[in-house]
Amino acid sequence: MLKKIIYNSKLITFVTMKTISTIYKVSPLYLLSNLCIVVLKGISPLIYIFLTERTVSSLINDLENSTITSTPFLFILLQFGYFVLMEYINYLSKIIEFRLKQKMEYYFNNEIFTMCASIPLIYYDDLNYYNSLQRATLDVGGTSCTYLQQVLTCIQSCITFTGFVVSLYLIHWSIALLLFFIVILLIGINFYTSKSDYDQFLSQILQNRNIEYLEELFKSKEVAKEFRIFKQESYFIRKWKKLYWIVGNEKYSLEKKNNRKLLYVSYLQFSLNLLFLSLLAFYVLTKKITIAKFVALSQMLSSSLGISYQLASSIGRIYRESLTINDYYDFIKDVPIEKSNIENESFNKEFKCLSVNNISFSYPNHEHLILKNISFDITSGKKVAIVGRNGSGKSTLVKCLTGLYTTNNGKVLLNGGIICKEDRERYFSTVFQDFLKYEMSLLENITLNSELNEDIKDRFNQVIQRTGTSDLLRKYDLGISDNVGATLYGRELSGGEWQKIALGRALFKDSPIIILDEPTAALDPVSEAKIIEEFLDISIGKTSIFVTHRLGSCINADVILVMKDGELVEQGTHDELILLNGEYTELFNMQAKWYKQKEYEFN
Numbered sequence: 240m241l242k243k244i245i246y247n248s249k250l251i252t253f254v255t256m257k258t259i260s261t262i263y264k265v266s267p268l269y270l271l272s273n274l275c276i277v278v279l280k281g282i283s284p285l286i287y288i289f290l291t292e293r294t295v296s297s298l299i300n301d302l303e304n305s306t307i308t309s310t311p312f313l314f315i316l317l318q319f320g321y322f323v324l325m326e327y328i329n330y331l332s333k334i335i336e337f338r339l340k341q342k343m344e345y346y347f348n349n350e351i352f353t354m355c356a357s358i359p360l361i362y363y364d365d366l367n368y369y370n371s372l373q374r375a376t377l378d379v380g381g382t383s384c385t386y387l388q389q390v391l392t393c394i395q396s397c398i399t400f401t402g403f404v405v406s407l408y409l410i411h412w413s414i415a416l417l418l419f420f421i422v423i424l425l426i427g428i429n430f431y432t433s434k435s436d437y438d439q440f441l442s443q444i445l446q447n448r449n450i451e452y453l454e455e456l457f458k459s460k461e462v463a464k465e466f467r468i469f470k471q472e473s474y475f476i477r478k479w480k481k482l483y484w485i486v487g488n489e490k491y492s493l494e495k496k497n498n499r500k501l502l503y504v505s506y507l508q509f510s511l512n513l514l515f516l517s518l519l520a521f522y523v524l525t526k527k528i529t530i531a532k533f534v535a536l537s538q539m540l541s542s543s544l545g546i547s548y549q550l551a552s553s554i555g556r557i558y559r560e561s562l563t564i565n566d567y568y569d570f571i572k573d574v575p576i577e578k579s580n581i582e583n584e585s586f587n588k589e590f591k592c593l594s595v596n597n598i599s600f601s602y603p604n605h606e607h608l609i610l611k612n613i614s615f616d617i618t619s620g621k622k623v624a625i626v627g628r629n630g631s632g633k634s635t636l637v638k639c640l641t642g643l644y645t646t647n648n649g650k651v652l653l654n655g656g657i658i659c660k661e662d663r664e665r666y667f668s669t670v671f672q673d674f675l676k677y678e679m680s681l682l683e684n685i686t687l688n689s690e691l692n693e694d695i696k697d698r699f700n701q702v703i704q705r706t707g708t709s710d711l712l713r714k715y716d717l718g719i720s721d722n723v724g725a726t727l728y729g730r731e732l733s734g735g736e737w738q739k740i741a742l743g744r745a746l747f748k749d750s751p752i753i754i755l756d757e758p759t760a761a762l763d764p765v766s767e768a769k770i771i772e773e774f775l776d777i778s779i780g781k782t783s784i785f786v787t788h789r790l791g792s793c794i795n796a797d798v799i800l801v802m803k804d805g806e807l808v809e810q811g812t813h814d815e816l817i818l819l820n821g822e823y824t825e826l827f828n829m830q831a832k833w834y835k836q837k838e839y840e841f842n
């Protein structure tokens with residue numbers, strides 16, 4: 240128990256220090272004005288009670304002396320002034336809070352985006368790591384603001400509550416003591432409910448992601464198409480409904496349990512209040528306190544109920560949010576950053592050779608080796624094709640040889656040095672199977688920039704000519720700055736048209752090695768032949784690697800690497816491999832036979 244208290248106190252102190260120092264860094268002015276407002280709000284109930292007491296006592300005074308003085312009216316006026324001022328302070332605090340939230344969201348999003356860009360790709364394939372990333376980046380900016388507000392509310396409630404306790408202590412020590420006891424009880428319950436809420440959140444992460452996934456399905460265009468063909472929406476609705484209510488019912492029963500506890504404490508609080516009021520009434524009757532004091536103290540008692548509730552729930556929420564924010568700090572504490580090797584001797588030299596030396600690779604949390612003892616060399620200017628059946632490891636190999644994945648064993652050497660982040664950025668340009676379709680202008684899609692300056696104009700024009708994207712512009716009467724994309728602009732392109740744009744992006748990055756990981760799948764045969772031809776044409780003097788299932792396009796490759804079940808089973812030119820009469824020949828003949836048969840049937 241004591242250990243838990245110490246741990247939680249340390250956690251709250253750590254998160255509070257971190258949050259406040261970050262907010263101070265983001266906007267010191269907003270933090271300081273928030274603090275001033277809190278102090279003002281904290282003492283305001285005491286001021287109000289003082290004004291009420293003064294109004295009532297001056298009225299009684301006038302009544303007893305049978306005079307009408309201006310004093311009660313002056314205090315009524317002061318009460319009016321008090322309300323005007325408090326409303327203005329409320330207005331200020333709302334707009335300050337709003338602006339601060341925007342600034343914090345911006346700050347954390349900026350940090351998160353930069354961090355995400357430097358996490359090695361392999362971590363996105365590790366489910367546990369991906370879950371922590373998702374949890375750590377869950378609106379940390381907004382949560383930090385809520386956290387600050389809770390800390391400030393807590394300070395404000397503490398100021399008011401201390402004022403109440405001291406005033407009530409002067410009447411009778413037992414009232415102050417019991418009030419204190421109630422607050423401690425409420426804090427304990429709020430701590431407990433916050434912890435159980437967080438534990439439930441952790442236990443439901445996977446189910447909630449599943450629900451979100453299913454909910455997204457109903458909004459996606461691709462799925463809408465499938466639903467209309469397979470009519471499986473009722474199955475998915477049933478699946479979603481079942482999960483929704485499993486999670487929903489768990490949440491509901493925890494909510495009920497937590498609120499029941501708070502209800503019991505409220506009843507206890509009301510009973511004690513009743514007792515205290517009776518005691519105060521007794522003091523009035525025995526002339527120990529005046530009626531004005533009775534009014535002020537009873538007002539103080541009923542307010543103290545709300546304040547103690549507010550104090551305890553803000554402490555509970557501080558604890559709850561501190562667990563969430565701590566996830567973020569825990570995550571960034573040892574966030575893996577891709578190793579940079581700017582000292583690498585290969586860097587900034589002309590590309591000479593890429594050596595793959597006996598590499599093996601398996602995905603995180605999978606023992607099965609996807610690549611097994613693979614070795615080959617690619618020298619500058621060569622055209623290399625990688626072929627093999629589905630799942631044989633072609634795409635994984637591409638990710639290893641570009642340094643996107645670190646291998647379990649063996650090395651990938653570029654110009655003799657172990658491949659690093661800077662090598663990949665400098666030497667490679669890759670179009671993956673699942674390339675991105677940026678819903679932006681064609682110019683941005685290709686140059687990743689919104690302006691076309693004189694330096695890049697020629698290169699851009701060349702690229703759009705070569706990939707056939709200029710025909711696309713003519714066909715749709717589009718300008719290079721017109722936006723494309725179905726979701727944002729209602730102007731969808733075909734799969735093949737998007738592929739041409741992705742190829743354009745790769746060509747635009749003028750790197751010595753170009754890799755096409757089977758991005759031509761959606762192209763029509765004429766476009767595919769043209770693209771591969773162009774690809775080989777523009778890669779004269781460059782090194783090109785292309786992964787393909789259409790073996791006809793490998794005939795002119797300098798080297799063909801044949802993958803089978805994660806192993807490199809054959810390598811050589813088309814003629815050499817045909818002579819081997821192995822895996823390549825089998826794949827080639829299968830395709831050749833299919834084409835011949837079709838041609839025959841057509842004739």
Ligand SMILES: Nc1ncnc2c1ncn2[C@@H]1O[C@H](COP(=O)(O)OP(=O)(O)OP(=O)(O)O)[C@@H](O)[C@H]1O
Pocket residue numbers: 364602605609627628629630631632633634635636
């Ligand atoms: N993120 C991942 N986590 C675990 N296993 C994976 C992951 N990605 C791919 N695999 C597995 O690795 C194997 C090789 O996949 P890879 O995509 O490299 O094959 P491929 O030869 O490119 O296939 P295709 O021709 O179908 O594109 C497959 O068995 C696949 O299931």
